[in-house]
Amino acid sequence: EIVLTQSPATLSLSPGERATLSCGASQSVSSSFLAWYQQKPGLAPRLLIYDASSRATDIPDRFSGSGSGTDFTLTISRLEPEDFAVYYCQQYGSSPWTFGQGTKVQIK
């Protein structure tokens, strides 16, 4: 199975700053089949990005995804107060579908 490693584990930033989250895969993710989710405490994850760079419905354009092969990035251009949460990447290029361990974006 493909193992996803997210870095950093925790990112401490201030509102208005840029956040860059990384997701590395143990082998190439076919067709850039990689998604990003946001999870807030006590809530279910929410899809942000699919196919590495396509924004899901109603997701603000400050969220962007990029990458291919084994290296993927989620960028939040200017952090809003509601963006402080845990972010997970997920690959669906090879079954079983797997998730990274998460990156927590917290207020500095």
Add this chain to the structure above:
Amino acid sequence: QVQLRESGPGLVKPSGTLSLTCEVSGVSITTSSRNWWGWVRQAPGKGLEWIGEIYHSGSTHYNPSLKSRVTISVDKPKNQFSLRLSSVTAADTAVYYCVRTSVTRWFDPWGPGTLVAVSS
């Protein structure tokens, strides 16, 4: 607007069987030909683990790590699908989410989740 909601017992005894149902509204499982329907779980304070998925035809795929204990089924007249996990242990304590799965296998939307504890 597609909505999913999990239901089932919040407490299961060790060695017993965990059974959950996901009620789907806003779309018909039968006519939603581009979607699969699946389950993901999250142990307390931990990350996400994909359990398995089902197509309206009844075809299933399971995570190999759980395959020997998992059964996912669909009830088309009730527009719902179900999860059964047998021989549970404390390691199966988690929030269980049902998800609509795209044809390429990203997950959207998610149900709110239901916590299932395994304890005597």
